[in-house]
Amino acid sequence: MIIAIDGPAASGKGTMARLLSEHFNLPHLDTGLTFRAVAHALLVAEQPLDDENLAEAAAQSLDLGALDRSVLSAHEIGEAASRVAVMPRVRQALLEAQRSFASQPGGAVLDGRDIGTVVCPDADVKLFVTASPEVRAQRRTDEILGKGGRADFETILADVRKRDERDSNRAVAPLVPAEDAHLLDTSKLDIESAFQQAVSIVEEIRG
Numbered sequence: 001m002i003i004a005i006d007g008p009a010a011s012g013k014g015t016m017a018r019l020l021s022e023h024f025n026l027p028h029l030d031t032g033l034t035f036r037a038v039a040h041a042l043l044v045a046e047q048p049l050d051d052e053n054l055a056e057a058a059a060q061s062l063d064l065g066a067l068d069r070s071v072l073s074a075h076e077i078g079e080a081a082s083r084v085a086v087m088p089r090v091r092q093a094l095l096e097a098q099r100s101f102a103s104q105p106g107g108a109v110l111d112g113r114d115i116g117t118v119v120c121p122d123a124d125v126k127l128f129v130t131a132s133p134e135v136r137a138q139r140r141t142d143e144i145l146g147k148g149g150r151a152d153f154e155t156i157l158a159d160v161r162k163r164d165e166r167d168s169n170r171a172v173a174p175l176v177p178a179e180d181a182h183l184l185d186t187s188k189l190d191i192e193s194a195f196q197q198a199v200s201i202v203e204e205i206r207g
């Protein structure tokens with residue numbers, strides 16, 4: 001069974017994917033980390049983020065087993081990731097790794113922006129998790145403050161809007177719900193209620 005979860009930054013899709021993978025005992029790939037890893041490799045090597053040859057080479061040498069969330073989850077790396085994510089050859093290189101993860105026996109949970117539309121268009125279950133920009137910016141701000149970092153709500157809100165704009169308007173694999181995706185708006189739902197709704201959707205489809 002393949003569960004495809006898409007949605008914008010800080011919508012709750014990552015938590016949802018993790019909870020569903022634990023509940024249904026399926027391996028999970030956060031595809032955002034793959035784009036983040038490419039951006040991080042370029043930043044560490046002090047290479048530009050807009051050179052498609054360099055970014056493609058970084059994507060081709062990516063090791064899915066070595067994705068380190070504690071390093072890659074930084075807010076600035078998300079911003080850099082959305083810049084490398086507009087490049088078709090970067091997406092193509094990562095697509096191969098993402099599809100091979102999805103095709104393992106028994107299935108998988110993948111989350112990102114284009115899982116239901118491009119990576120796994122035949123996924124058994126497709127969820128599109130959203131929330132208003134303000135709610136998402138508040139969550140991101142709280143998350144950073146909770147880890148002892150510094151965060152300013154207005155700056156984060158502007159970043160969230162900029163990233164939505166870039167992800168939704170790019171030419172290749174833009175952020176859009178698949179036609180057959182179930183929409184889950186988490187603006188007014190806590191994660192536990194949203195998770196229960198998602199479990200019901202998966203069980204209904206499985207049944």
Ligand code: C5P
Nearest residue numbers: 031032033035078081082085112113114
């Ligand atoms: O989900 P996360 O915030 O980690 O993703 C970082 C960036 O990677 C996104 O803003 C988006 O530009 C890109 N991305 C993508 N396609 C995916 C997952 C992430 O373009 N499937």
